Amino acid sequence: MSSLGVGVSPGNVPVYHGSNLKVIDRRVRLAELILRCLICGLAVLSAVLIGTDTQVREFFTIRKRAKFTDMKALVFLVIANGIAAGYSLVQVLRCVLSMIKGTVLFNKPLAWAIFSGDQVMTYLTLSAVAAAVQSGLFAQFGQTELQWMKTCNLYAKFCNQVGEGVASSLLACLSMVLLSAISAYGLFRLYGDNKGKSSGRW
Amino acid sequence: MSSLGVGVSPGNVPVYHGSNLKVIDRRVRLAELILRCLICGLAVLSAVLIGTDTQVREFFTIRKRAKFTDMKALVFLVIANGIAAGYSLVQVLRCVLSMIKGTVLFNKPLAWAIFSGDQVMTYLTLSAVAAAVQSGLFAQFGQTELQWMKTCNLYAKFCNQVGEGVASSLLACLSMVLLSAISAYGLFRLYGDNKGKSSGRW
Numbered sequence: 001m002s003s004l005g006v007g008v009s010p011g012n013v014p015v016y017h018g019s020n021l022k023v024i025d026r027r028v029r030l031a032e033l034i035l036r037c038l039i040c041g042l043a044v045l046s047a048v049l050i051g052t053d054t055q056v057r058e059f060f061t062i063r064k065r066a067k068f069t070d071m072k073a074l075v076f077l078v079i080a081n082g083i084a085a086g087y088s089l090v091q092v093l094r095c096v097l098s099m100i101k102g103t104v105l106f107n108k109p110l111a112w113a114i115f116s117g118d119q120v121m122t123y124l125t126l127s128a129v130a131a132a133v134q135s136g137l138f139a140q141f142g143q144t145e146l147q148w149m150k151t152c153n154l155y156a157k158f159c160n161q162v163g164e165g166v167a168s169s170l171l172a173c174l175s176m177v178l179l180s181a182i183s184a185y186g187l188f189r190l191y192g193d194n195k196g197k198s199s200g201r202w
Numbered sequence: 203m204s205s206l207g208v209g210v211s212p213g214n215v216p217v218y219h220g221s222n223l224k225v226i227d228r229r230v231r232l233a234e235l236i237l238r239c240l241i242c243g244l245a246v247l248s249a250v251l252i253g254t255d256t257q258v259r260e261f262f263t264i265r266k267r268a269k270f271t272d273m274k275a276l277v278f279l280v281i282a283n284g285i286a287a288g289y290s291l292v293q294v295l296r297c298v299l300s301m302i303k304g305t306v307l308f309n310k311p312l313a314w315a316i317f318s319g320d321q322v323m324t325y326l327t328l329s330a331v332a333a334a335v336q337s338g339l340f341a342q343f344g345q346t347e348l349q350w351m352k353t354c355n356l357y358a359k360f361c362n363q364v365g366e367g368v369a370s371s372l373l374a375c376l377s378m379v380l381l382s383a384i385s386a387y388g389l390f391r392l393y394g395d396n397k398g399k400s401s402g403r404w
Binding site for chain 1: 272273275321325328329332333335336337339341345347348349350351353383386389391392393394
């Protein structure tokens with residue numbers, strides 16, 4: 001037993017035995033699990049809303065179908081959401097497993113992997129959302145200086161559903177920002193004991 | 203003197219006295235200072251490149267001038283770069299001051315402020331870059347499904363300079379990502395001693 005109230009196992013993943021830290025750690029892990037489930041759900045919802053969105057209009061004799069593949073930014077957003085949902089699902093399973101086993105993360109390489117993964121996901125989704133919002137603004141308001149006409153007046157139903165999908169992605173993105181802070185906490189608190197080698201990687 | 207080899211001052215900002223940690227901390231602070239200077243320079247460069255960019259073309263009797271205000275995403279990018287440059291300058295001054303004084307950051311509210319500021323700046327700049335890249339792609343390649351024609355074939359010099367500005371912003375953004383990790387380390391290592399109250403905020 002160390003002074004932190006944890007028993008150190010061979011795999012650097014100590015089994016947890018009580019104290020004040022237990023309550024805090026449980027709260028953090030619960031918040032993490034809730035956020036990861038939320039992100040998974042929102043990302044799937046967004047991908048489905050945008051991916052299945054379509055509207056057919058007839059202009060005199062011409063029949064035109066609006067679909068998400070008409071705009072590359074929406075394709076990027078659907079792909080980013082798919083990756084985020086898959087990643088979150090894997091992380092949810094890891095969280096549930098560690099909660100069942102009652103282990104605390106003291107494994108630095110794993111903490112680095114989770115931190116890096118969360119960072120990449122957050123930046124990827126944010127980029128995709130920003131690009132989609134920018135495209136959406138062009139479609140909604142046009143850009144008369146460049147003679148790009150607005151198209152949402154023609155495809156109102158299509159645009160509304162895309163808007164809902166983007167809003168869902170934005171919520172997922174905000175949850176990822178919180179999650180990134182949690183995984184940064186999970187990693188860098190391991191460097192807080194200031195015992196030479198631990199901090200030596202910096 | 204605490205076991206960490208630091209003397210705790212009343213303002214929670216201990217003066218540093220040697221050991222292994224001193225070398226590590228000096229390296230981290232040097233990396234932070236270099237990154238902040240780099241970000242400041244790149245953000246100013248990007249804002250100047252885009253903000254001063256202009257090209258006049260004559261089509262028969264019509265004279266048209268391309269400028270960055272024709273595209274809202276470029277205006278957003280110039281503003282974001284301006285904010286990032288100002289913020290980085292303030293942070294550079296803080297870094298230099300703390301290096302001259304030889305103090306180590308153990309003040310949690312200040313560490314939280316720096317961490318939050320860096321996070322906001324990174325997400326803000328990344329959003330602006332993503333939106334500008336998306337707009338640039340429309341200008342470069344057009345979006346024929348929506349009858350948005352490419353304009354960069356008409357304003358090649360203007361588009362090239364915007365591209366250089368966006369590339370400069372992207373480099374600033376990547377530096378900010380690294381900096382965010384450094385400030386997360388600076389904050390969350392303070393929670394690593396696991397002494398009840400310190401970790402209790404989580």
